Amino acid sequence: MASAxxxxxxxxxxxxxxxxxGRPACVEGTGKGDDPGVxxxxxxxxxxxxxxISWDRxxxxxxxxxxxxxxxxxxRFNKLVSRH
Numbered sequence: 001m002a003s004a005x006x007x008x009x010x011x012x013x014x015x016x017x018x019x020x021x022g023r024p025a026c027v028e029g030t031g032k033g034d035d036p037g038v039x040x041x042x043x044x045x046x047x048x049x050x051x052x053i054s055w056d057r058x059x060x061x062x063x064x065x066x067x068x069x070x071x072x073x074x075x076r077f078n079k080l081v082s083r084h
Contacts, residue, residue: 004077006068010059013069017041020076024058025050036061041078 007013017024022041028051030037039061042050062069062080071078 004070004072004079006070006081006083008063008068008083013071014055016069016071016073022076023052024055025052026058027051039065039067039080043076 020043022043025040025042026036027038027040028049036051036053036057039058040050042052066083067080068083069078070081
């Protein structure tokens, strides 16, 4: 696996996720009100708790929570991390 690099660029994130057949998602039951809770990328990995959400909503909360996506270009490895 090549080294992972963090990014906050919405277009880069969306291209990488879609190239790897993923979708924006959240973990069901972890949010309150409008907050979707724990954000994830769903790669159809049989986790029934993952709930698909729109890119707009995913990026809204990605930015509100000051997150970056750590990912490797040659695999599906990814992790949401703090920007700080």
